[in-house]
Amino acid sequence: MLCLFGQFCFGQMLRGKPVHGQVVNDSIPVEGGSVFNMNSKVKTFINSEGFFDILAKAKDTLFISTISFKSRRIVIKEEDVMAPLLVLKLETVANRLKEVIVPKAIKPNLGNIQRIIDKPYFDDAQSSPKNRIMPNDGSIENGMDFKKIGKMIGKLLFKEGPKIKETNFYENFSEAACKSAPSNFFTHTLKLKKDQVGLFLIFCENDSKAKTFLKSENKFELIDFLITKRKEFKD
Numbered sequence: 001m002l003c004l005f006g007q008f009c010f011g012q013m014l015r016g017k018p019v020h021g022q023v024v025n026d027s028i029p030v031e032g033g034s035v036f037n038m039n040s041k042v043k044t045f046i047n048s049e050g051f052f053d054i055l056a057k058a059k060d061t062l063f064i065s066t067i068s069f070k071s072r073r074i075v076i077k078e079e080d081v082m083a084p085l086l087v088l089k090l091e092t093v094a095n096r097l098k099e100v101i102v103p104k105a106i107k108p109n110l111g112n113i114q115r116i117i118d119k120p121y122f123d124d125a126q127s128s129p130k131n132r133i134m135p136n137d138g139s140i141e142n143g144m145d146f147k148k149i150g151k152m153i154g155k156l157l158f159k160e161g162p163k164i165k166e167t168n169f170y171e172n173f174s175e176a177a178c179k180s181a182p183s184n185f186f187t188h189t190l191k192l193k194k195d196q197v198g199l200f201l202i203f204c205e206n207d208s209k210a211k212t213f214l215k216s217e218n219k220f221e222l223i224d225f226l227i228t229k230r231k232e233f234k235d
Helices: 002-015 078-082 113-117 146-157 173-180 185-189 194-205 208-213 216-232
Strands: 017-025 034-037 042-045 051-056 061-065 072-075 086-089
Touching (some): 061 194, 173 194, 173 208, 173 216, 185 194, 185 216, 208 216
Antiparallel strands (some): 017 051, 034 061, 061 072
16 A cells, blocks of 8 residues: 555656646736646646646646637746746737838829919909909909819829738737637537647647748638648547
C-alpha cells in the first residue's frame, strides 16, 4: 500500500502541481475559452468568471485560447507554480484598416464662366438692364449670380469621393476559423463535440499552413483545410 502511494506521489510530481489561475482583459474576467498544457497535453476550460485549474510545473508552456481575444503562450516559472493565483492577461483582437487609396485631386472644369463674366453689357439711356426709374433694391448692377456659380463648382468638386480599400487580417488562426466558418460547422459538419472544438483549433494551428489563412479573403481555402485536418484529428 505504501509503495502504491509513493508511486502516485511521484507521478503527480512528474505531471506538476495544481495551478489556480484567472484570465483577464484590462482587469475584466474573460469568459469561456481553454488553457492547454503543451508539455503534458492536459487541457482545462475557463469558467464564466475567468478562473481555471491545471496541473503544471516550471518550464511548462501554457496555451490560452478564446474566440474574442488574442491567443497567448506563456512559459511557467517556479514562482507561478507557488503563487496562490496566477493572473494571465489577454489582448483584445482589433481589425485595423490596412490600406487607404485616395485618387488624385479633382480640378474643377469651369468651362466658359470667365468669358461670361467678362462679357460687356449695354448701359445706355434706352436699353439699360437696370430700371433707373425704380428705387435701388440693394443689388449690384451687372453683378454675377454667385449662388448659381457656387452650385456649379460644388457639383464638380463633390462628384466623386475618395475610395477606401479595406483588407482585414485576423490576429490568429482560431479567430480566422471561428469567423470564417458557419456557427454549426464544427459540431454538425466536422462532427466535433463542443468540448473538442478548442483542442481541434490548437491542433490545426500547429500546422505550418495555418498562418496562410489569416487573410479574410482565404475563407474557402480555410474551410477545406479544416475538413482535411478533421480526418487527421482523433476524437
